[in-house]
Amino acid sequence: MSKHQQRDEHHAVREEWLPDRQPPAGAPIWDARLRRILAEVDPEMRRRTSRGTSGDVSWWTEIARWRNAAAAFAAAAAVALVLAELSRAPRSVPSDALLLDVVASDGDPAALWRAAGIPADPALALAALAGRQNEPSSGAERSARLENGQ
């Protein structure tokens, strides 16, 4: 039979042309392969088994295992707490320092504003100071003056 005749006759793909099939289920080779695979994965399974049994130990053993991590966490939390407290403390200017600045300003309005922590142009500082002096007094002062008949 020629090649062409054979191909025309067998359009279906014959089994003998296909790749070799795996040995049938139950063949002894599968047992050998199974043993090889189980031996290969044994270290991984041993690791899992030990991890699994460690779940049965008492709670204090578990705490002891995490002792170092817990101590580090507690230290970090304490530092964070101290830093938070420090940042919350009011940053008041010492009154002595303010007094010295007022004295040193020697009547200069800009220096006076600077003493209060406000940078100001000399002319604007003078104007602002004059404005404050002309400002009407507070409600409480006004009522006191009225009571006194002023």
Add this chain to the structure above:
Amino acid sequence: MSSTDAAPDEALAARVRRGDRDALEVLVRRYIRPVHAVAASYLLEPADVEDAAQETFLRAIRRIDSYDPGRPFAPWLYQIARNVARNARSVGSRWRTLPISDALRATRPEPDLELERAEIRARVDAALARLPERRRTAFCLAEVDGYATEEVARIMGLTPGTVRSHVHFARAALRTALRDEPAEQAGG
């Protein structure tokens, strides 16, 4: 048959996660042949196929924590087998280096007939190598290793209809390769 032997894959996988060797043995025994068949649809050197199957199970156990027991186990394992075999193939394993099986050689048929068979098998191999991965694997599982369509579908996570379609188109591609392709191109 013990209760472990009959347990569903997903329950066995959960036990493997806790290090249960009996459950592992049942799972490996259940899937050793399909995993070899999947690897063989990528690599035809028996040693490469065996290495890939072994690596598949090792990876599966290492990654068993990432397996979602709410989903079927077989397609998850199949995906690992596919990746392992694909990597092995890209590293340098060849699709087929023996154009004619040992069994054929052992029978010592007439030299002309032997050559002709070798040529046809080389053509079939080349055509299989050109098929899309899933199509080739579905074809090899169903037609080469004789798995039922439903079983192939379960392993690959496809519907039986899709498997039938893959097998149909693979068969058509092989028939075309055998009928039309000049012999000189068959080796590639």
